Amino acid sequence: MSQKKLRSLAIILLVVALTGIGSVVVQAQGDDQVTFLSTQFNIVEESEAFRGILDGFGGSVDFIPSEEGPAIDLLRAESESGEGTTDVLGALHGTFPPLANDDLLFDLTDLLTTIEADYDLNDAYVELGKLGTEDYQYYIPWMQATYVMAANVDALEYLPEGADINALTWDQFAEWSKNIYDATGEAKVGFPVKGLFHRFLEGYIYPSYTGGMVTGFKSPEAVTMFEFLRDDLWPYVHPQSINYDFMQQPLLSGEVLVAFDHTARLRDAFEQEPDQFVAFPAPSGPAGLGYMPVVVGLSMPYTSPNPDGAEALIQYLVEPSTQGAVLAELGFFPVVAGAETGDLSAGMQKIADAVQTQATGDAALPALLPVGLGERGGEINEIYRNAFTRIIQDGEDIQTVLDEEGASLQALLDDTGAPCWVPDAPSEGACQLQ
Structure with a gap:
C-alpha cells in the first residue's frame, strides 16, 4: 500500500x-x-x-x-x-x-x-x-427548515394595543414581554441559549438591526441592537433560558409563554396541544425581518x-x-x-403557515447559514455566543466586546478566505467587517 x-x-x-x-x-x-x-x-x-x-x-x-x-x-x-x-x-x-x-x-x-x-x-x-x-x-x-416564534394562547391578551402578531416589531415584542411580566410577576419569554441560540443572533436579530450578518458585526447598529437586548428584552426572559436546549418542553410545561426555536424543536408542543399554541414570524427591526432559511x-x-x-x-x-x-x-x-x-x-399546519408568512413578508430579509468556513464553521457560532455572553450575562461594555470578538471574526474570515454571503453584499476575497 x-x-x-x-x-x-x-x-x-x-x-x-x-x-x-x-x-x-x-x-x-x-x-x-x-x-x-x-x-x-x-x-x-x-x-x-x-x-x-x-x-x-x-x-x-x-x-x-x-x-x-x-x-x-x-x-x-x-x-x-x-x-x-x-x-x-x-x-x-x-x-x-x-x-x-x-x-x-x-x-x-x-x-x-x-x-x-x-x-x-x-x-x-x-x-x-x-x-x-x-x-x-x-x-x-x-x-x-427555519426558526419561528411560538406562543401559548394565554399570552395573546398581553399583546400591545394594535399589534399584529404576524407583523410585530422587536420593540413591540419587548413591550409584550414586559406586559406578560407585569401581569404574571414572572419572566415568561424563552430562548434556547444552550441550543441553537447562535442562529437567533446570526440570522434574526443581527440582520434585523444591521441589514447583514457579518459586515455590521461591530457597527453602531449592532451596539443599538445589544442595548435593546440588554435593557429592553432580556429582563423579561426566563432565567432558565441559559439551560434550554429545545423550547417545546418549557412551552408544554407552562414555564414559558412565548419562545423562539427551530421548527423541528417546537414540533412536540404543537403536536401534543395544537389548540394551546400559535406560531408566528420573528419580529422586524430597523433593517427588516431577518430570518434564516x-x-x-x-x-x-x-x-x-x-x-x-x-x-x-x-x-x-x-x-x-x-x-x-x-x-x-x-x-x-x-x-x-x-x-x-x-x-x-x-399543529404542524400552524407552524407551516408561520414559515410561509415569515418568508413572504415585505420586510423579509433571508440570512443564509455561514458559508465557506469548512470545518471551522463552529468557530463563528462561538464568536456570536461569546459576544452575547460577555455583554448580556457578564455586563461588559458593548463596543469593547464587539471590537474584540470582531477581531476574532475577521481573523476567521481571513484565514478561511470566506467571501460574504447573503444578506451581506458579495465581496471579492474574504468578507470584511465595517
Whole structure:
C-alpha cells in the first residue's frame, strides 16, 4: 500500500476513533446497500424517526448521523485513499463549498434533469446547489427548515394595543414581554441559549438591526441592537433560558409563554396541544425581518462505491410522499411542489403557515447559514455566543466586546478566505467587517 493510502487510512481510523462513525468503515457493505452520511437527524429520537422513513426505500440504507467537521474529514480522507464507503452525503448548504473546492463531489446535473422531469423542485434552492457555477450541480436540494416564534394562547391578551402578531416589531415584542411580566410577576419569554441560540443572533436579530450578518458585526447598529437586548428584552426572559436546549418542553410545561426555536424543536408542543399554541414570524427591526432559511442538500462523493444506489436514494428522498413524511415526522419542510401534506397535523399546519408568512413578508430579509468556513464553521457560532455572553450575562461594555470578538471574526474570515454571503453584499476575497 502506498504511503498516501496509508496516511489516508490513518486519518479515516482517527476520525472513526474520535467520532464514533465506526459503521462507515467497519461494516461490510452489501452490493445493494447505500451508506448515507448525514449531518442532519443526529439526535437519537430524530435518527430513529428518519430510519423509519427510510424503510420505504426499495434498497438497504445504512444511515450514519455525524457532526459536520468529522463528516468533512472523513470524505477528504476517503478521497485521498481512493477508497470510499460513503455513497450519499446529506448536509447544510454551507457544508458543501469546502468539499466542492477540494473537488470531492459528482456533478448531479443529469440526476437533476431526471428528477425535474417528474417533480418541481424549488428553483432558488436548485440554484444554491450550483454553488455559484453555471452548469455544475453539486447537490440536490433535500429539505428546508427555519426558526419561528411560538406562543401559548394565554399570552395573546398581553399583546400591545394594535399589534399584529404576524407583523410585530422587536420593540413591540419587548413591550409584550414586559406586559406578560407585569401581569404574571414572572419572566415568561424563552430562548434556547444552550441550543441553537447562535442562529437567533446570526440570522434574526443581527440582520434585523444591521441589514447583514457579518459586515455590521461591530457597527453602531449592532451596539443599538445589544442595548435593546440588554435593557429592553432580556429582563423579561426566563432565567432558565441559559439551560434550554429545545423550547417545546418549557412551552408544554407552562414555564414559558412565548419562545423562539427551530421548527423541528417546537414540533412536540404543537403536536401534543395544537389548540394551546400559535406560531408566528420573528419580529422586524430597523433593517427588516431577518430570518434564516436552512437549506439541506444531498450530494455524492466521487468515491461512492454504489453510485446507482445513491442516485436511487436521492430520488426517493425528494419524492412528494417522502417529503411529506419528513415534514410530518421531523418538522423539516419540503423543497418540492405537491408534497403530500394531507396527514399534516393541525399543529404542524400552524407552524407551516408561520414559515410561509415569515418568508413572504415585505420586510423579509433571508440570512443564509455561514458559508465557506469548512470545518471551522463552529468557530463563528462561538464568536456570536461569546459576544452575547460577555455583554448580556457578564455586563461588559458593548463596543469593547464587539471590537474584540470582531477581531476574532475577521481573523476567521481571513484565514478561511470566506467571501460574504447573503444578506451581506458579495465581496471579492474574504468578507470584511465595517
